[in-house]
Amino acid sequence: MSEQAITSEHPASGWRFKLGIVLFLLSVLLPLVAIPLAATLDLSAAMATSVASALLMGGEVLGLSAVAVMGKSGFAFIKNRVFGFLKQYGPPQKVSRIRYNIGLVMLGIPILFAWLSVYVADYIPGFSKNPLPYALAGDVLLLISLFVLGGDFWDKVKALFVYNDRVKRSGDQ
Numbered sequence: 332m333s334e335q336a337i338t339s340e341h342p343a344s345g346w347r348f349k350l351g352i353v354l355f356l357l358s359v360l361l362p363l364v365a366i367p368l369a370a371t372l373d374l375s376a377a378m379a380t381s382v383a384s385a386l387l388m389g390g391e392v393l394g395l396s397a398v399a400v401m402g403k404s405g406f407a408f409i410k411n412r413v414f415g416f417l418k419q420y421g422p423p424q425k426v427s428r429i430r431y432n433i434g435l436v437m438l439g440i441p442i443l444f445a446w447l448s449v450y451v452a453d454y455i456p457g458f459s460k461n462p463l464p465y466a467l468a469g470d471v472l473l474l475i476s477l478f479v480l481g482g483d484f485w486d487k488v489k490a491l492f493v494y495n496d497r498v499k500r501s502g503d504q
């Protein structure tokens with residue numbers, strides 16, 4: 332059994348690992364809780380932005396501190412657990428043609444709506460007064476579509492940004 336496998340299966344369960352977990356959780360929760368709280372305070376826009384930026388940087392520093400406190404074995408354990416969870420519930424590599432087409436429609440609807448909403452806002456009920464539910468619904472639909480499309484879709488998107496990548500058609504060798 333390799334050193335990587337040993338350290339990722341059996342982390343150091345002492346106080347350093349526990350403190351690292353606490354610091355990591357704080358690094359995630361600090362921006363999520365403190366930034367909206369800073370936005371609700373009666374501060375100028377510049378001051379609210381400064382406070383939110385400082386809290387975000389503080390969260391990043393806490394995250395790096397968590398890795399340093401946990402050590403290599405603790406970080407490897409956390410990384411393997413998180414990526415194992417994501418791989419288990421992530422999109423499959425191959426999907427059927429029907430599922431792929433449904434995913435493309437789901438991907439296109441929020442993009443098309445965002446583009447058209449500027450022009451037809453007066454015809455959409457409640458959009459002008461309260462656009463947030465429409466924006467949230469579009470974001471959720473967009474994220475869900477990425478899981479419906481599957482892992483091959485990500486390979487196609489990645490190929491868009493790599494100059495030397497080519498599409499292989501079924502008849503090509």
